[in-house]
Amino acid sequence: MKFTYSSGQRPLDGFTLKRGIGRGGFGEVYFAVSDGGKEVALKLVRGDTQIELRGVAQCLNLKHPNLVNLYDLRTDHHGDRWVVMEYIAGEPLNVILNRHPNGLPRELAREWFLGLARAVAYLHDHGIVHRDLKPANIFLENGMVKVGDYGLSKAIGSSQRTAQTHSVGTVHYMAPEISTGNYGKQIDTYAAGIILYEMLTGRVPFDGESSGEILMKHLTTPPDLSQIPTEYLPVLSKALAKNPSQRYASMTEMARAVEAIEAGGAASVPRAPSRVPAAAPPPPPRGAAVPVRPPRPPEPVLVALPAVSRRAQVMELCGSMLLVVLFTALGSILWTAIRQPKADDLLVEMGRVFFPTVAACWAILVPSKFWTERRGDSWLRRFALLAIGGLVGVACWWMDGGSFAFLSIQGAAGMSYFSFYALAFFAMRWWRLTARRRAHRFSFAPILGAGFWGLVLMLLLIRPLSIIPNPGLLILVLAMTAAIVQLVSPWEQPPAPIAKRLRLRYA
Amino acid sequence: MRITNWLCLAVLCLVVGNLPPLAAGHDHRRPAAGPKKTPVQEEKTLIHEEFTGYGKSEFAARKDALNNACTWLKQYKYGELNWSPDADYLLEHKMVQFYEWEDKKFDEPMGVMKVVKMQLAITDSQDRDIHKQAQHQRMKERHKQAFLVLLGAMGLLSVVGGYLRLEEATKGYYTRLLRIAAISILVVLVAGLCVAG
Numbered sequence: 198m199k200f201t202y203s204s205g206q207r208p209l210d211g212f213t214l215k216r217g218i219g220r221g222g223f224g225e226v227y228f229a230v231s232d233g234g235k236e237v238a239l240k241l242v243r244g245d246t247q248i249e250l251r252g253v254a255q256c257l258n259l260k261h262p263n264l265v266n267l268y269d270l271r272t273d274h275h276g277d278r279w280v281v282m283e284y285i286a287g288e289p290l291n292v293i294l295n296r297h298p299n300g301l302p303r304e305l306a307r308e309w310f311l312g313l314a315r316a317v318a319y320l321h322d323h324g325i326v327h328r329d330l331k332p333a334n335i336f337l338e339n340g341m342v343k344v345g346d347y348g349l350s351k352a353i354g355s356s357q358r359t360a361q362t363h364s365v366g367t368v369h370y371m372a373p374e375i376s377t378g379n380y381g382k383q384i385d386t387y388a389a390g391i392i393l394y395e396m397l398t399g400r401v402p403f404d405g406e407s408s409g410e411i412l413m414k415h416l417t418t419p420p421d422l423s424q425i426p427t428e429y430l431p432v433l434s435k436a437l438a439k440n441p442s443q444r445y446a447s448m449t450e451m452a453r454a455v456e457a458i459e460a461g462g463a464a465s466v467p468r469a470p471s472r473v474p475a476a477a478p479p480p481p482p483r484g485a486a487v488p489v490r491p492p493r494p495p496e497p498v499l500v501a502l503p504a505v506s507r508r509a510q511v512m513e514l515c516g517s518m519l520l521v522v523l524f525t526a527l528g529s530i531l532w533t534a535i536r537q538p539k540a541d542d543l544l545v546e547m548g549r550v551f552f553p554t555v556a557a558c559w560a561i562l563v564p565s566k567f568w569t570e571r572r573g574d575s576w577l578r579r580f581a582l583l584a585i586g587g588l589v590g591v592a593c594w595w596m597d598g599g600s601f602a603f604l605s606i607q608g609a610a611g612m613s614y615f616s617f618y619a620l621a622f623f624a625m626r627w628w629r630l631t632a633r634r635r636a637h638r639f640s641f642a643p644i645l646g647a648g649f650w651g652l653v654l655m656l657l658l659i660r661p662l663s664i665i666p667n668p669g670l671l672i673l674v675l676a677m678t679a680a681i682v683q684l685v686s687p688w689e690q691p692p693a694p695i696a697k698r699l700r701l702r703y704a
Numbered sequence: 705m706r707i708t709n710w711l712c713l714a715v716l717c718l719v720v721g722n723l724p725p726l727a728a729g730h731d732h733r734r735p736a737a738g739p740k741k742t743p744v745q746e747e748k749t750l751i752h753e754e755f756t757g758y759g760k761s762e763f764a765a766r767k768d769a770l771n772n773a774c775t776w777l778k779q780y781k782y783g784e785l786n787w788s789p790d791a792d793y794l795l796e797h798k799m800v801q802f803y804e805w806e807d808k809k810f811d812e813p814m815g816v817m818k819v820v821k822m823q824l825a826i827t828d829s830q831d832r833d834i835h836k837q838a839q840h841q842r843m844k845e846r847h848k849q850a851f852l853v854l855l856g857a858m859g860l861l862s863v864v865g866g867y868l869r870l871e872e873a874t875k876g877y878y879t880r881l882l883r884i885a886a887i888s889i890l891v892v893l894v895a896g897l898c899v900a901g
Contacts (some may be wrong), residue, residue, distance in 0.1 A: 213875025
C-alpha cells in the first residue's frame with residue numbers, strides 16, 4: 198500500500214506524519230504527532246470533498262465516548278483538505294468479524310451494539326445522520342466501541358430537499374428507502390440492524406453477486422432470521438423492516454429493546470465474571486467444621502479474539518519461520534545422533550533431514566498464515582498445497598543431488614520427489630495445524646497422520662521411490678514437519694462454551 | 705475427510721504412479737522382470753578402453769596411464785556429472801588392469817622410457833556407483849549452497865521481523881532510523897554471503 202506521504206513528512210503545519218494507517222476511496226489516513234506531542238489521525242480528503250467536508254464540519258464539536266473525536270479541519274499549502282481526528286489504535290469491526298465466521302459471542306455482540314446505538318443516537322439527537330454505518334467504520338479500542346468516518350454524514354433537515362445524485366453508503370448496509378432518495382435517520386436504524394445481524398451470525402442478511410442483486414434483496418426479500426437467537430428475533434424483524442415507519446422510532450428505543458431482551462434471555466448465556474468483587478462471606482464460627490469444597494472452575498470470559506493485523510501476521514510469520522530453523526536443527530541433530538553415520542557423512546546425513554524439513558515447514562507456514570481465519574475454500578487450499586508440495590519436492594530432489602543435465606536418468610527420482618511431496622501436501626489439511634484457534638496447542642494426531650500418509654505414499658510410489666537413497670527419510674521429514682509447524686504457530690485457546698454452542702447450532 | 709477427497713487422492717495417486725517418466729528409470733531403475741542373472745554371469749561392460757603411460761620408472765608410467773584415463777573419463781564420459789573418478793578411485797574399485805611394462809627407446813632428450821599399457825573397464829554396476837558418488841558430491845555442494853541461502857533468508861527474516869516489531873513499538877517515531885539500520889544490516893549480510901559463497 199503506497200501512501201502519498203512517507204514517514205517524517207510535514208504536509209500540514211504542526212504535525213509530523215509517522216506512518217500511513219488506512220486508505221480508501223475517501224483518501225488516506227495517517228498516524229501523526231503534533232508538535233506538542235499529541236498523537237492524532239490525519240485524514241487526507243480526496244475525491245468529492247464537498248460532501249465529505251460538509252459532514253465533517255457538522256461533527257467537529259460533537260463529544261461522545263463512543264464517537265471518534267474530530268479535532269479540526271485544515272488546509273495544507275497545496276490546497277488539500279485534512280481532517281485532524283482522534284487516533285484509534287484498535288481494529289475495525291469488520292476485521293474482527295472476519296475472524297469470527299460464526300458470529301461474535303452473544304454477550305459481546307450486545308455490549309458492542311449498545312455502544313454503537315448510543316453513538317448513533319447521540320448523532321441523531323444532534324441532527325446528524327451517519328448514512329454510512331458499517332463494520333469498517335466501527336472501531337474497537339480497549340473494549341470500547343468508537344464510531345468513526347463521518348465522511349458521508351449530513352444534517353437530517355437537508356436530507357430530503359437535497360437528494361444526492363450519486364449513491365451513498367455501502368450496499369450491504371443500505372436501507373431500501375435510499376433508492377427513493379429518502380435519507381432519514383431510519384437508514385441508520387436499518388444499518389444498525391444489519392450490523393447486529395452480522396455480529397450475531399457472522400454474515401450479512403442480504404448478499405449477492407452484484408450490487409444490483411443485493412439492492413433488490415434489500416427492497417423485496419425478507420431477511421432470513423432462522424439463524425438468529427430467538428430473543429433477538431423481534432428486535433431484528435423490526436429494525437430490518439422494509440417500511441421505515443415500521444422500524445424503531447429512534448436508536449435509543451432500539452438500544453432499550455436490546456437491553457430488555459438480553460436481560461430476560463441471558464440466563465442461558467454464560468456471563469463474564471463481574472468486575473466488582475463480591476462481598477466476602479462471613480467467617481465460620483471458631484471450632485465449627487468447615488465443609489471443604491473443590492474450587493469452582495473459572496467461568497469462561499466472553500471476549501473477542503485479539504486483533505491480529507496484517508503487520509502483526511508478518512511479524513509472527515518471521516518469528517515462526519526462524520523458530521522452524523531452530524527446532525529442525527534440534528530434530529536433525531537428534532536424528533543424526535541416533536543414526537550415527539560415518540564422520541564424512543555426518544553433515545550430509547543431517548542436511549538430508551534438515552533442509553527438506555525447513556523447506557516443507559516454510560512452504561506450509563507462509564500460505565497458511567493468511568488462510569487460517571477464512572473458511573469454505575478447502576479444495577482451493579488443497580490444490581494450492583499440491584502445487585507448493587510439488588515445488589518442495591523438486592527443491593528436495595535438487596538438494597539431494599538431482600541434476601537437470603541427467604534428466605533422462607534422474608527424471609524418475611525427480612518425479613518421485615515431486616509426486617511424494619505434492620500428494621503428501623494435498624492429503625492433509627496442513628493449514629489447520631497453524632490455525633490460531635486450533636483445538637490443542639500441540640497434538641500427536643497430525644504427526645501420526647503425516648506418518649501414515651507418508652507410508653501410504655511410499656507404498657503407492659514404491660517402485661519409483663526405491664531409487665532414492667533411504668526413502669524412509671521422507672516419512673521422517675513429513676512427521677517432523679507436522680510437529681514443528683504446530684510448535685512454531687501461535688495458539689490461543691478458543692472460548693470453549695461458545696464454540697460448543699455454535700457447533701450445536703450449526704450442526 | 706469426505707469421501708470425495710479420498711477418491712480424488714486415489715485418482716491422483718494412480719495417475720502420478722503411472723506417469724511415463726516413472727517407467728523411464730534408465731540405469732537406476734530396478735531390472736525389469738525376466739530371467740534373473742546368475743552370479744556366474746558377467747556384468748555388462750559399459751566402458752572398455754586401453755591407455756598407455758610413459759615414465760622413467762614403472763611407477764611413473766603407471767601413474768601417467770592412470771592420469772590419461774582420468775582425463776579421458778572427465779572429458780568424454782562423466783564431465784557433466786561435475787565429478788569424475790580419480791586415480792585412487794579407479795584403483796580402489798579395480799577398474800583398471802595393467803599389462804607388463806616394456807622399455808622403449810625415444811629420441812633424446814627422452815631416451816629410454818618405460819611404457820605401460822593399461823586397460824580400463826567399467827561395468828554397469830561400477831557406472832552406477834560412479835553416478836551415486838557424483839550425486840553424493842553434488843549433494844554436499846548443494847547443502848553448502850542451501851545453507852548459505854538459509855542464512856540469507858534467516859537474516860532477511862530477522863531484519864524484517866525486527867524492523868516491523870520496533871517500528872510498531874515506536875509507532876513510527878524512528879521509522880527513518882530503523883529503515884537505515886535495516887538496509888545497512890541487509891547490505892552487510894548480502895556482502896558477507898557473497899564473500900562466503
